[in-house]
Amino acid sequence: MIALVSVLVGVAIVGSLVWLLFGSQRIASAPPIGDLQIEKVLPVNCRHFPQISQLLSQEDTQFMRKRAPHHVVNKWRAERRGILRQYLSGLRQDFTHLQRLARLIAALSPEVRKRQEWEWVWLALQFHFSYRMAALKLALGSFSPEALAGLTEMIAGLTSELENRMALIAEHSPSRLRTDPGS
Amino acid sequence: MIQCTLARMGLSLFNSVYWAATALVEVVVFCFALRRRLFARLPFFTLYLGLVIADEAVLWSTYRLIGIRSRISFDVYWTSQALLVLSRAVVVYEICRALLLPFAGIWKLCRPLLVGLGLILVVSAAATARQTVHPISATTLMADRGLEITVAGVLLFGLIFCRYYGIEIPRYLAWIALGLGFYSAIQVANNTFLGNWLTHQHILIWEALRRASFNIATLFWLIALWKPLPATPLAPVLLPRGEYEILAPQVSGRLRELNARLLEIWK
Numbered sequence: 001m002i003a004l005v006s007v008l009v010g011v012a013i014v015g016s017l018v019w020l021l022f023g024s025q026r027i028a029s030a031p032p033i034g035d036l037q038i039e040k041v042l043p044v045n046c047r048h049f050p051q052i053s054q055l056l057s058q059e060d061t062q063f064m065r066k067r068a069p070h071h072v073v074n075k076w077r078a079e080r081r082g083i084l085r086q087y088l089s090g091l092r093q094d095f096t097h098l099q100r101l102a103r104l105i106a107a108l109s110p111e112v113r114k115r116q117e118w119e120w121v122w123l124a125l126q127f128h129f130s131y132r133m134a135a136l137k138l139a140l141g142s143f144s145p146e147a148l149a150g151l152t153e154m155i156a157g158l159t160s161e162l163e164n165r166m167a168l169i170a171e172h173s174p175s176r177l178r179t180d181p182g183s
Numbered sequence: 184m185i186q187c188t189l190a191r192m193g194l195s196l197f198n199s200v201y202w203a204a205t206a207l208v209e210v211v212v213f214c215f216a217l218r219r220r221l222f223a224r225l226p227f228f229t230l231y232l233g234l235v236i237a238d239e240a241v242l243w244s245t246y247r248l249i250g251i252r253s254r255i256s257f258d259v260y261w262t263s264q265a266l267l268v269l270s271r272a273v274v275v276y277e278i279c280r281a282l283l284l285p286f287a288g289i290w291k292l293c294r295p296l297l298v299g300l301g302l303i304l305v306v307s308a309a310a311t312a313r314q315t316v317h318p319i320s321a322t323t324l325m326a327d328r329g330l331e332i333t334v335a336g337v338l339l340f341g342l343i344f345c346r347y348y349g350i351e352i353p354r355y356l357a358w359i360a361l362g363l364g365f366y367s368a369i370q371v372a373n374n375t376f377l378g379n380w381l382t383h384q385h386i387l388i389w390e391a392l393r394r395a396s397f398n399i400a401t402l403f404w405l406i407a408l409w410k411p412l413p414a415t416p417l418a419p420v421l422l423p424r425g426e427y428e429i430l431a432p433q434v435s436g437r438l439r440e441l442n443a444r445l446l447e448i449w450k
Contacts, residue, residue, distance in 0.1 A: 014369075109287075119435055
């Protein structure tokens with residue numbers, strides 16, 4: 001038993017080291033600070049909400065119920081749920097970008113507050129848990145479009161606030177944070 | 184003549200050749216470190232490489248003079264090991280410092296945590312070693328294990344910080360850190376496993392594993408230094424003081440709201 005535990009501990013330490021030193025970033029779109037580009041940090045998925053909102057409109061639902069046969073309505077609902085799932089996943093990506101921005105601000109600040117940093121860690125954990133539960137609810141078909149709209153508005157609001165601040169960060173650290181000339 | 188000397192030292196011919204080859208590779212790595220001017224970036228690591236070679240020379244001389252099985256050899260061996268493991272701890276701190284120092288706020292946040300973690304692990308290692316009722320060699324192994332856990336723990340903690348804040352680790356530093364962490368990890372497992380069965384045969388296996396893992400670590404360091412070191416990146420220009428105080432509550436408040444809304448959705 002001791003042999004197994006000691007081998008497992010050794011393997012766990014080496015595995016963690018290799019992952020931390022050579023593993024790619026968890027999120028492909030969250031590059032190291034040195035390669036950060038403004039376009040890749042700011043949330044983008046929440047900007048597609050008008051199209052999503054169209055998709056969620058009650059008029060469409062009523063129209064489909066009245067005109068389409070039952071099996072077509074079911075298929076339409078399933079497809080709509082699939083799109084919503086993708087959109088929710090996009091919102092998570094936006095959240096991750098904001099989180100990345102929060103870390104960037106901390107990394108480029110001469111002073112950071114310990115309490116604030118721990119709070120961000122805690123909030124991220126909470127978000128990921130809540131996201132999983134929301135995705136589960138969506139899979140079960142009991143997800144309200146209004147709630148999704150609220151969520152989107154919130155991310156979009158934060159984006160516009162931060163966009164102004166990003167300019168300041170880029171100004172102070174042009175070599176570390178740049179706009180992509182190709183985009 | 185050589186056989187006679189080796190017999191007096193208590194070493195087989197294979198062990199002696201292996202030892203000589205190990206020492207040769209260590210010298211090569213040290214020469215590469217000097218050639219790459221590593222001392223300008225990691226002075227303690229360069230010093231550590233020098234210490235490793237000096238340690239081989241001291242042990243070889245001790246074994247040659249009084250034989251491998253004497254009590255003095257035992258003391259010399261473990262004193263040098265203690266010195267080396269403490270040097271590795273300093274090197275790990277140096278690596279964390281080299282990675283995080285340009286990010287002043289993060290380094291100020293991380294440094295006390297690294298030092299605190301290191302102290303806690305050292306104290307717990309000392310407590311564990313004191314409680315060990317085995318003979319002195321088992322106690323030494325437990326103390327050594329505790330110190331290796333400290334090295335690996337502090338390194339992992341520092342790297343988690345780098346990962347969390349997306350701080351890039353230069354390739355050569357990654358290989359150096361991997362060498363240090365790899366050796367410590369194998370030693371933790373080795374000491375835990377073999378500390379419980381201390382027969383002469385097990386000691387030989389323990390020493391073989393220790394040597395082999397150190398050889399692998401040395402090869403990692405050779406890989407790190409094989410190519411010229413990249414130019415030192417420019418330090419990031421930090422935000423003005425007080426900007427964090429303005430931005431942080433905004434982001435925090437929004438993230439909190441976002442969480443609350445998401446919580447409402449699934450509840």
